[in-house]
Amino acid sequence: MQPTDVVVTGIGAITPLGADVPTTWTALLGGASGIRGDVLADAEAHGLGGVVAGTMTVDPAALLPPVEAKRLDRSQQAAAVAAAEAWSDAGGPDPDPERLAVAIGTGIGGVRTLLREDDVLEASGARRVSPRTVPMLMANGPAALISISYGARAGVYTPVSACSSGAEAIALGARLIRSGEADVVIAGGTEAAIAPITVAGFAQTRALSGHTSDPASASRPFAADRDGFVLGEGAAVLVLESAEHALARGARIRAVLAGAGISADAHHMTAPAPDGSGQIAAMRKALAQARLDPSEIGHVNAHATGTPVGDAAEALAIHAVFGRATVTAPKAAIGHLFGAAGAVEAAIAVLSVENGVIPPTRNLAQAGVDPAIDLDVVTERREGAQRAVLSNSFGFGGQNVSLVVTAAP
Structure with missing residues (x-):
């Protein structure tokens, strides 16, 4: 291990499967689902019908001091x-x-804060709007909160890149360490945006799954009958350190963040490039930085949201880089956590190399894997050493991030 290597010494998460990392991991390996039905009490009033989503198993406010929780948006609570x-x-x-x-x-x-306080404004006037509205709604609120909580003065950053935001934050954290600007970076992603407006917006684009009669089976990445994604919420955070700093303090090294690749499709606001060039570039950049051959990757943690076009495009890109790769798709169990997705799945990648196991992909038993997808999709937990895992996160706007995690030496 080189002193400039970036290592993972801590992971934390709150997800639709659990209020911490151990419960989330155990539930994922057990094939559980975090997708629930009727998550919006006012859905019918907005003409939405029943809404299924991956809500956090525990209200994050209940895990914080009451006074602090009251001053934070739900996304900030989850990050904390x-x-x-x-x-x-x-x-x-x-x-x-x-x-x-x-x-x-x-x-x-x-x-959620923005919508709530706008309702207050409309119903009761400006004087009733909370003075904490702006700090609670601003996108950099979670990062700023953590900076204040832990006294981080080397810089506070907030990547806002749709579904790749959490993975991009981790890639940025590694870059800060490699450039010598920081010894330790608290990096990750958070999202809590399950609301009528977001559900309606995605529904209008026909991006959401229509398999709502059985919530647990609604999210079907790579399945022949997949028809859209399922909303999710939560947060995950990694503590990244230079190997030199971690070894000097005798820290337990859980994994190595060996590579990160970032690219842009420069093609379309919501659709991936048809030739997969952007996604392929991100994966190859991550492999190059990690100094690994594609054959050395044990499995790919796919972005795979469950949309017909998105999954097919990613499958072609993965095949172009790895051939018939072994893949898993956690969004079948947790839904799509948007800005938190890449961070949660980076944490899953760390646990995979640490424990030598590939988590299963749910909801493929009925229709099976789409015959057009030429990948080895893991449907039951698979044991075996995972020296390296590549995790993909692709966002609207054509923003692509791939991370390579390797086992601790």
């Missing part, structure tokens, strides 16, 4: 919970504040 677990898991590092940075991505920010 995940960061606290990650920091504790890392052994409570005590870095120089001038060498500690934060990078927390989000796709939408505090939209």
Whole structure:
């Protein structure tokens, strides 16, 4: 291991499968589903019918001091919970504040606060709007909160790149360490945007799954009968350190963030490039930085949201880089967490290489894998050493991020 290597010393998460990393991981390996029905009480009033989504198993506000929780948007609460677990898991590092940075991505920010306070404005007038509205709705709120909480003065960053935000924040964190700007970075993503407006907006684009009669089976990545994604919410945070810093303090190294690749399709606001060139470039950049051959990747944690076009395009891109690769798709169990998705799945990649197991992909038993997708999709947990895992996150706007995680030496 080189002193400039970037290592993962702590992970934290709150997801539709659990309020922390151990419960989330156990549920994922067990084939559980975090997708629930009728998650919006006012759905019918907005003409939405029954809405299924991956809501957090525990209200993050219940895990924080009441006064603090009241001052935070739900996305900020989730980030605070995940960061606290990650920091504790890392052994409570005590870095120089001038060498500690934060990078927390989000796709939408505090939209629930914005909607709620707009309702207050319309119903009761300007004087009834909360003075905390702006700090609660601003996209950089979660990153700023964590910076303040842990005294991080090396910089606070907020990548806002749709579904790739969390993965981009982790890639940025690694870049800050490799450039010598920080020794430790708290990096990840958060999202809590399940609301009538987001559901309606995605429904109008025909992006959401129509398999709502059985919520647990609604999210069907790579399935022959997939028809759209399922909304999710939550957060995940990784504590990244230079290997030199981690080894000097005797930290437990959970994995190595060996490579990160970022590219842009420059093609369409919502559709991926038909030839997969952007996604292929991101994966190849990540492999090159990690100095790995495609054959050395144990499996790919696919972005795979369950849309007909998106899954097919990613499958072609993966095949172009790896051939008939082994893949898994956690969104079948947790839904699509937007800005938090890449961070949650990076944490899953860390756990995969650490434990030597590939999590299963749900909801393929009935229709099976789409015959047009020439990949080895894991449907039951698969044991075996995972020296390296590549995790994909692709966002609207054609923003592509691939991360390579390798096992700790």
